[in-house]
Amino acid sequence: MERPPEEDPPDTDGTPSLEERQRAAGRLPGDRYVRIVRPAEFRRGRGGIYVATDKATEPETALGRLYDRARRILFGRPIVTEAEHEERLTKRTGLAILASDNISSSAYATEEAMRVLAIAGAGALALTMPIALAVVGVLAIVVLSESRVIRAYPQGGGSYAVAKENIGTLAGLIAAAALLIDYVLTVSVSTAAGVAAVSSFVPELHDDRVIWGILVIAILTVGNLRGIREAGVIFAAPTYLYMLALFGLIAFGLFRVLTGDMPTPAQPPQPFPAEGTELLGVLLILRAFSSGAVGLTGSEAIANGTPSFKKPEAKNAVTTLVLMGTVFATIFLGLTFLATRIGVVPDLHEAETLNSVLTRSLVGDGPYWAIVQIATAVILLLAANTGFTGFPRLASVLADDRFMPRQFSFRGERLAFSVGIVSLAALAGFILWSFDGSVTQLIPLYTIGVFLAFTLSQSGLVLRWWRLRPRGWQLSMVINVVGAAVTGVTLVVVATTKFLLGAWMVLLVLPLLVLMLYAIHRHYRSVADALTLESLDHPMPRLIPPHVIVPIARLDRAAVGALAFARSISPNVQAVHIATSEASARQFRERWARWTGKDATDGAREIPMHVIASSYRSLIQPLLSYIDDIDERDPRPVTIVLAEFVPHHWWELVLHSQTALRLRAALLFRPNTIVIDVPYHFEDAAGLDAHTKDRG
Amino acid sequence: MPWKKILVPVKGTAVDPDVVRLAITIGKPSKAQITAIHVIEVRWNLALDAVLEDELDRGEELLANAAKVGEQAGGTLLTELLQAREAAAAIVDTARAQGTDLILLGMPYRTRLGKVYVGRTVQDVYVTAPCSVLAYRQEEPK
Numbered sequence: 001m002e003r004p005p006e007e008d009p010p011d012t013d014g015t016p017s018l019e020e021r022q023r024a025a026g027r028l029p030g031d032r033y034v035r036i037v038r039p040a041e042f043r044r045g046r047g048g049i050y051v052a053t054d055k056a057t058e059p060e061t062a063l064g065r066l067y068d069r070a071r072r073i074l075f076g077r078p079i080v081t082e083a084e085h086e087e088r089l090t091k092r093t094g095l096a097i098l099a100s101d102n103i104s105s106s107a108y109a110t111e112e113a114m115r116v117l118a119i120a121g122a123g124a125l126a127l128t129m130p131i132a133l134a135v136v137g138v139l140a141i142v143v144l145s146e147s148r149v150i151r152a153y154p155q156g157g158g159s160y161a162v163a164k165e166n167i168g169t170l171a172g173l174i175a176a177a178a179l180l181i182d183y184v185l186t187v188s189v190s191t192a193a194g195v196a197a198v199s200s201f202v203p204e205l206h207d208d209r210v211i212w213g214i215l216v217i218a219i220l221t222v223g224n225l226r227g228i229r230e231a232g233v234i235f236a237a238p239t240y241l242y243m244l245a246l247f248g249l250i251a252f253g254l255f256r257v258l259t260g261d262m263p264t265p266a267q268p269p270q271p272f273p274a275e276g277t278e279l280l281g282v283l284l285i286l287r288a289f290s291s292g293a294v295g296l297t298g299s300e301a302i303a304n305g306t307p308s309f310k311k312p313e314a315k316n317a318v319t320t321l322v323l324m325g326t327v328f329a330t331i332f333l334g335l336t337f338l339a340t341r342i343g344v345v346p347d348l349h350e351a352e353t354l355n356s357v358l359t360r361s362l363v364g365d366g367p368y369w370a371i372v373q374i375a376t377a378v379i380l381l382l383a384a385n386t387g388f389t390g391f392p393r394l395a396s397v398l399a400d401d402r403f404m405p406r407q408f409s410f411r412g413e414r415l416a417f418s419v420g421i422v423s424l425a426a427l428a429g430f431i432l433w434s435f436d437g438s439v440t441q442l443i444p445l446y447t448i449g450v451f452l453a454f455t456l457s458q459s460g461l462v463l464r465w466w467r468l469r470p471r472g473w474q475l476s477m478v479i480n481v482v483g484a485a486v487t488g489v490t491l492v493v494v495a496t497t498k499f500l501l502g503a504w505m506v507l508l509v510l511p512l513l514v515l516m517l518y519a520i521h522r523h524y525r526s527v528a529d530a531l532t533l534e535s536l537d538h539p540m541p542r543l544i545p546p547h548v549i550v551p552i553a554r555l556d557r558a559a560v561g562a563l564a565f566a567r568s569i570s571p572n573v574q575a576v577h578i579a580t581s582e583a584s585a586r587q588f589r590e591r592w593a594r595w596t597g598k599d600a601t602d603g604a605r606e607i608p609m610h611v612i613a614s615s616y617r618s619l620i621q622p623l624l625s626y627i628d629d630i631d632e633r634d635p636r637p638v639t640i641v642l643a644e645f646v647p648h649h650w651w652e653l654v655l656h657s658q659t660a661l662r663l664r665a666a667l668l669f670r671p672n673t674i675v676i677d678v679p680y681h682f683e684d685a686a687g688l689d690a691h692t693k694d695r696g
Numbered sequence: 697m698p699w700k701k702i703l704v705p706v707k708g709t710a711v712d713p714d715v716v717r718l719a720i721t722i723g724k725p726s727k728a729q730i731t732a733i734h735v736i737e738v739r740w741n742l743a744l745d746a747v748l749e750d751e752l753d754r755g756e757e758l759l760a761n762a763a764k765v766g767e768q769a770g771g772t773l774l775t776e777l778l779q780a781r782e783a784a785a786a787i788v789d790t791a792r793a794q795g796t797d798l799i800l801l802g803m804p805y806r807t808r809l810g811k812v813y814v815g816r817t818v819q820d821v822y823v824t825a826p827c828s829v830l831a832y833r834q835e836e837p838k
Binding site: 031036046 | 735745749756757760778782783785788789792793
C-alpha cells in the first residue's frame with residue numbers, strides 16, 4: 001500500500017482571535033462594510049477584556065444540561081457578580097438570618113438556669129430572675145462592645161480581625177478557631193434542640209433523631225446555597241412568628257399578673273422535687289449563670305457579617321444588633337419573670353420544656369399553646385442558620401489571609417461561599433451523629449468559643465483605642481475594658497463549671513485547630529515565595545527544545561498523533577515500548593521497522609525506539625525506571641508525551657486500560673518532568689479516514 | 697402586519713430603550729426575530745477594518761444594554777456589530793442580506809433652527825431601504 005505523502009503543517013496566521021471580521025460588499029460601489037462576528041460565549045467588556053456570557057457556562061452534553069437543570073431547581077439560577085449588592089441583607093432579613101440563634105436561645109435559657117438551681121431545691125429558683133438580669137447585663141455590655149467592633153471594622157471579620165490587628169496573629173487565630181468551633185456547634189446544638197422540640201410533639205421521631213437532624217442540616221445547606229437573600233426570605237417568617245407569639249404570650253401574662261389574675265402553675269409530667277439534693281453554693285449559682293449565658297451565643301454573628309448588609313453596612317448592622325439584644329432581653333426577662341412569679345418548675349427528665357409548661361399555665365393547652373410550641377420548634381431549627389452565615393464568611397476572611405484553603409473564599413454561582421457552607425454542614429452533621437443527636441451531651445461544648453472570641457476582641461479594641469486615640473476614645477475604651485472583663489470572667493466561669501462535662505474537648509481541639517491554620521499559612525507562604533515574580537522586569541527565559549519521550553503501547557493512529565506532536569516541539573524525540581513478552585516485543589519491532597522503513601517520512605525515520613521486555617508484565621514501573629535513567633543522562637526537564645484514546649461515550653472508558661491515566665498519576669509528583677497529553681478522539685478517526693481518502 | 701424580521705439600529709441615544717421595547721411589542725404576536733444593530737462609522741483616513749478599541753467597547757456595551765432591555769420587556773434580541781463608512785448604507789445592506797421586513801428607527805427629539813431635526817442616517821435609511829421603515833420620534837421634552 002502506498003503511503004500518503006507527509007503533510008505540511010497548515011498555514012496559520014498567528015494566534016486566533018475571538019473576533020472575526022467579515023468584509024461584505026454593499027449594494028452600491030463604495031458601500032462596503034465590515035461585520036464583526038463575535039462568539040456568543042464572549043462579549044467585549046470595557047478596557048479590552050472579554051466577558052463570558054451565559055452561553056459560555058451552558059453545558060454541552062444532554063447529561064450536563066439535565067444536571068444543570070436539576071441544580072437550578074435546587075439552588076436557583078446563577079447570579080451575576082454585579083448583582084452582589086442586591087443579595088445583601090436589609091435590617092429586617094438581617095435580624096431573621098443573623099439573630100435567629102441569639103433570639104432562639106430565649107426558648108431554653110431560663111430553663112437551663114432553672115435546671116441547675118432546682119438541684120438545690122424549689123427555694124433556689126427565686127435566684128433565676130437575678131441570674132437572668134446578670135445575663136442580660138452581660139448581653140448589654142456585649143452589644144455595646146460589639147457595636148464598637150462593627151464601627152471600627154465595617155469590613156467584617158469580627159473578633160478575628162480585631163484580635164489579629166491589635167493583639168497579634170496568634171490571638172486572632174485563637175479567636176477565629178474558637179468561633180469556627182462555636183459555629184459548627186451552633187448548627188449541631190440548634191438542630192438537635194429543634195428536633196427534640198418536634199419530637200416532644202411526635203415522640204415516634206425520637207429514635208431517628210440523628211437522621212432527622214441530618215435532614216434539617218441538608219435543608220439548611222440547600223437554603224443557604226441558594227444565596228443569603230433567599231435564605232433570609234425563607235427564614236424570616238418563622239423568626240417573626242416566634243417573636244410575635246412570645247411577645248403576645250408575655251404581654252398576656254404580664255396583664256394577668258399585674259391585674260391580680262394570677263394563673264395556677266401547670267405541672268410538667270415529672271416536676272423537680274421541692275427538696276434539693278445539693279446545697280446552694282457559689283459554684284452552683286455560677287453554674288446556673290453559665291447555663292443561662294448560653295443565651296449570649298450568636299451575638300457575634302452580626303459583627304462578623306457586617307459586609308452582608310446593604311449600605312450603610314455599619315449603621316444597619318449596629319441597628320440590627322441593638323434590635324437583637326432588645327428582642328432577646330425582652331423575651332428572656334419576660335419568660336423568666338412570669339415563670340418565677342407564677343411558680344412553674346422544669347421537668348426532671350426534659351419530657352416537657354419549661355416554656356411549654358409556662359404557656360399552658362397562661363393560656364391552657366389550646367391553639368395558642370400549639371402556635372407557641374410550633375414557632376419555638378421552628379426557630380430552634382432555624383437558629384442553626386446563624387452558623388451557616390457566620391462560618392462561611394469567617395472562613396472566607398481566613399482564606400483571604402491564607403490561613404484556610406483558598407477554596408473557602410470562592411463564591412459559588414449564587415454568590416454564596418459554597419465550600420464553607422458544605423464543609424460546615426458536613427462537620428455539624430458528623431458531630432450530631434457522634435453525639436447521637438443529644439442536646440444534653442452537646443450543650444457543655446457550647447459557648448466557650450464565643451466567650452473566648454469576645455474577650456480577645458474586646459481586649460484588642462482596648463489596645464486599639466489606646467494606640468489610635470480617636471475622638472471620644474475614652475468612652476469607647478471604658479466600654480471595651482468593661483466588656484473584656486465581663487466576658488473574660490464569664491469565660492472562666494463557663495470553662496471551669498463545664499470542663500468535666502465536655503468543655504475539655506473544645507479546649508483540646510482549639511490549639512490543634514490553631515496549629516492547623518498556622519500550617520496552612522506556612523504552606524501558602526512557601527508557595528508564594530517560590531512562585532512570586534520579584535520584579536516584572538524579569539525576562540521570559542529562553543528554553544532549548546526538550547528531550548521528549550513518547551511511551552507507545554501500540555503503533556496506531558493515537559501513537560502516530562503523539563509522535564507527530566512530539567516532533568513539532570522538539571527534534572529530540574525518543575519512543576519507548578514496554579512489551580509484556582519477548583514475542584510481542586519482536587512483533588512490535590517488526591511493525592515499527594516497517595513504519596520507519598525506506599518509505600517512511602524523514603520525521604518518522606529520525607525517531608529512535610527502545611523496546612523493553614517486562615518479564616513480570618508490569619507496564620508502569622519499568623517505564624518509570626526508564627524515564628529515571630534517561631533523565632539522569634540529560635540536564636533538560638524530561639518531557640513525556642502521552643497518547644490517549646478518548647472513546648465516544650464516557651462509559652466506554654471502562655473498556656480501555658487507561659494506562660496513560662495511570663502513568664500521568666504516577667508522574668504527577670515527579671520533579672523536573674513535563675507531561676503532555678495528546679488525546680485522540682473517536683471522532684478524529686472518522687475525520688482522518690476522510691482526509692486520507694481525499695489525499696489518496 | 698405580521699413582520700417576521702425586525703432590525704433595530706441603536707446609537708446610544710436616550711431613545712434606544714423605547715425603540716427596543718417597541719420592537720418587542722410589535723414583534724411578539726408574530727414571534728419575529730429582532731436584531732439590534734450598531735454601526736461604527738469609520739473615518740475615511742482609517743482602514744475600514746481598523747480595530748477601534750474604544751468604539752468597539754462602546755458598541756458592545758450598547759448592544760448588551762439593548763439585549764438587557766429586550767429581556768426585561770420579555771423578548772430575545774440578536775445583536776450585530778458593524779463597521780462602515782456610513783451607517784445608513786450598512787443598515788440597509790444588512791436588512792437586505794437578512795431579509796428584514798421592518799427597520800425600526802429611533803430619533804431623539806432634536807431641533808435645528810426651531811424645527812425638529814431628522815438626522816442624515818434616518819433620512820437615508822428611509823429613502824433607500826427595500827423594506828418597511830418605521831421611525832419613532834421621542835416626545836418633546838416637557
